[in-house]
Amino acid sequence: MHVLSFFLRTCAVGQRTRLGLILLMVSIGISQSSLALSEPAGLVLEDSAIKTLAASCAACHGPHGNSVGSTPTLAGLNSSLFIQRMQGFKDGSVPATVMHRHAKGLREDEIAALAQYFAQQPRITPPALPKQPFKGGQ
Numbered sequence: 140m141h142v143l144s145f146f147l148r149t150c151a152v153g154q155r156t157r158l159g160l161i162l163l164m165v166s167i168g169i170s171q172s173s174l175a176l177s178e179p180a181g182l183v184l185e186d187s188a189i190k191t192l193a194a195s196c197a198a199c200h201g202p203h204g205n206s207v208g209s210t211p212t213l214a215g216l217n218s219s220l221f222i223q224r225m226q227g228f229k230d231g232s233v234p235a236t237v238m239h240r241h242a243k244g245l246r247e248d249e250i251a252a253l254a255q256y257f258a259q260q261p262r263i264t265p266p267a268l269p270k271q272p273f274k275g276g277q
């Protein structure tokens with residue numbers, strides 16, 4: 140702010156022009172800070188878009204990436220490893236039964252956002268499933 144006051148003291152401008160200059164400088168400051176807020180580093184996609192995308196993985200990988208079956212758990216997975224595996228599924232270097240199809244349908248920025256999302260999810264050990272007797276036998 141001292142730059143502004145120096146500028147105003149040294150310039151022979153009228154009261155009205157000074158007020159205009161102050162408002163202009165303040166508005167530039169506001170627009171720059173709101174721009175900075177709308178672009179968090181590394182995350183290009185909308186938060187809701189990532190959550191919707193991640194929900195499609197829950198059918199196999201469990202809620203928030205915590206698998207309840209034999210499918211690998213994604214919650215808390217290192218994001219670089221996540222990206223590495225997804226790229227491997229895409230180019231065929233990592234063997235897959237289903238993931239090659241899922242990976243091929245995702246863009247690089249979506250994979251990066253999903254990697255970040257799953258790395259942030261807490262890893263929860265699922266409770267043991269209750270025994271379910273098979274009643275349909277004949």
Ligand code: HEC
Pocket residue numbers: 192193195196197198199200210211212213221224225234235236237238239241253
């Ligand atoms: C139809 C079930 C299914 C769905 C849906 C699914 N996956 Fe998978 N995923 C698997 C299976 C099974 C594997 C083990 C590799 C294989 O056999 O394809 C796997 C492996 C992975 C791995 C490697 C994990 C590791 O530790 O090596 C990642 C990463 C992954 N999936 C991410 C995702 C993401 C992200 C989505 C959602 C966009 C998703 N998966 C949706 C079944 C699924």
